[in-house]
Amino acid sequence: MIKSRLCDLIGIKYPIIQAGMGPFSNNNLCVASANAGVLGLLSTSGVFNKDDQPWIYKAFVETAEANFDDDMATVMEKVLKRTYRLVKDKGGIFGINVMVSTEVLKHSHVMIDTAIRVREENPDMKKHFKVIFTSAGDPMGWKDKIKGAGFTWIHVVPSVKGAIRCKKAGVDVIVASGHEGGFHTSWEPVHSMILLPAVVETVSDKDTLVVGAGGFCDGKTLAAALVMGADGAQMGTRFLATQESDFHQIWKEGVVESDDRATLVARGFVGPARWLKTPRSSEHAKNTLQKSPGVFLGAPDDYSTIDMSLIQYEIESIKAVFEGNKEKAMMAAGEAAQRIKDMPKVNDLVQQMVKEAEGILRNASKLVA
Numbered sequence: 330m331i332k333s334r335l336c337d338l339i340g341i342k343y344p345i346i347q348a349g350m351g352p353f354s355n356n357n358l359c360v361a362s363a364n365a366g367v368l369g370l371l372s373t374s375g376v377f378n379k380d381d382q383p384w385i386y387k388a389f390v391e392t393a394e395a396n397f398d399d400d401m402a403t404v405m406e407k408v409l410k411r412t413y414r415l416v417k418d419k420g421g422i423f424g425i426n427v428m429v430s431t432e433v434l435k436h437s438h439v440m441i442d443t444a445i446r447v448r449e450e451n452p453d454m455k456k457h458f459k460v461i462f463t464s465a466g467d468p469m470g471w472k473d474k475i476k477g478a479g480f481t482w483i484h485v486v487p488s489v490k491g492a493i494r495c496k497k498a499g500v501d502v503i504v505a506s507g508h509e510g511g512f513h514t515s516w517e518p519v520h521s522m523i524l525l526p527a528v529v530e531t532v533s534d535k536d537t538l539v540v541g542a543g544g545f546c547d548g549k550t551l552a553a554a555l556v557m558g559a560d561g562a563q564m565g566t567r568f569l570a571t572q573e574s575d576f577h578q579i580w581k582e583g584v585v586e587s588d589d590r591a592t593l594v595a596r597g598f599v600g601p602a603r604w605l606k607t608p609r610s611s612e613h614a615k616n617t618l619q620k621s622p623g624v625f626l627g628a629p630d631d632y633s634t635i636d637m638s639l640i641q642y643e644i645e646s647i648k649a650v651f652e653g654n655k656e657k658a659m660m661a662a663g664e665a666a667q668r669i670k671d672m673p674k675v676n677d678l679v680q681q682m683v684k685e686a687e688g689i690l691r692n693a694s695k696l697v698a
């Protein structure tokens with residue numbers, strides 16, 4: 330059985346994190362993942378989208394057993410209680426992924442304060458709801474609130490510089506997210522093969538764990554993460570294309586049907602984003618080259634400088650996914666899409682990956698003469 334420090338720290342069976350994939354609902358996926366023995370993560374940013382992208386919000390509240398008119402904190406409370414109810418008998422472990430970028434900071438506090446309150450009011454929940462995972466922003470300043478409330482704190486970064494900042498901020502587990510990864514990616518691209526060992530070498534020690542993200546999707550890549558010194562692997566695209574995943578069927582099929590060189594990078598609403606390659610996303614990449622060339626040159630723009638027609642195009646394309654309109658849809662996914670050829674149940678997927686990784690790691694010693 331494969332075990333790592335990540336398993337010991339948060340009580341999961343296998344050293345795998347099912348990635349948060351906001352703003353889309355992961356509410357059912359998280360339950361299936363937690364019950365399969367990995368860390369299940371609820372994305373939370375869908376709750377911020379009631380006015381701007383109500384189709385995303387509606388799908389979120391429906392899978393949260395909440396109501397369209399509930400306020401943000403109530404939706405959050407309902408989804409936490411639902412997840413707890415559905416994982417507790419199987420010993421599932423889960424957490425929340427909360428974006429902490431400047432534009433959404435006010436909402437991030439609501440999410441995290443609600444999480445702390447709900448867990449305090451339901452002491453048994455502490456055995457299952459163990460992690461707050463922050464993303465897309467500065468980790469500095471969150472330690473007292475998150476760790477003070479007894480959560481394990483995970484933060485994701487795309488660089489060694491970011492990992493050093495996490496360490497200073499007191500993060501328990503640093504996720505090194507390579508450029509292969511699905512959707513949000515960094516302005517200055519570094520892939521997992523370089524980033525993960527570099528982050529491990531710089532920050533991993535007895536108090537700080539490191540997890541790889543970006544391109545991990547099977548037993549081979551899980552074994553590779555562990556061999557590179559990581560304590561586990563986070564997977565987004567792989568879990569997206571599963572039976573229980575909340576993503577629209579055309580999105581899941583888009584991942585499964587994709588082939589060689591399946592993705593491209595173009596402007597997303599929080600910066601560069603990786604999309605499945607389609608005529609629609611190729612058009613978006615062309616527009617990005619014209620209107621936001623910084624995406625390809627590593628020069629960030631923001632909402633005060635960007636041509637908003639790019640953001641509008643993205644919003645329309647995501648709305649099209651929810652309408653099942655394949656032609657107009659843009660679907661985010663990682664480079665791993667080209668290696669994903671099936672849509673299994675989450676538990677079968679996890680068992681298969683862990684078995685494959687075990688076999689590889691056992692055989693690896695035979696390579697040493």
Ligand SMILES: Cc1cc2nc3c(=O)[nH]c(=O)nc-3n(C[C@H](O)[C@H](O)[C@H](O)COP(=O)(O)O)c2cc1C
Nearest residue numbers: 348349350351464510511512543544564565566663
């Ligand atoms: C559709 C989609 C949405 C995502 N949204 C978020 C998000 O809101 N916050 C975040 O931290 N990461 C987000 N990610 C990145 C994942 O958390 C994860 O790091 C990434 O998928 C790992 O790479 P992989 O796709 O190769 O597994 C998203 C990924 C996908 C595919």
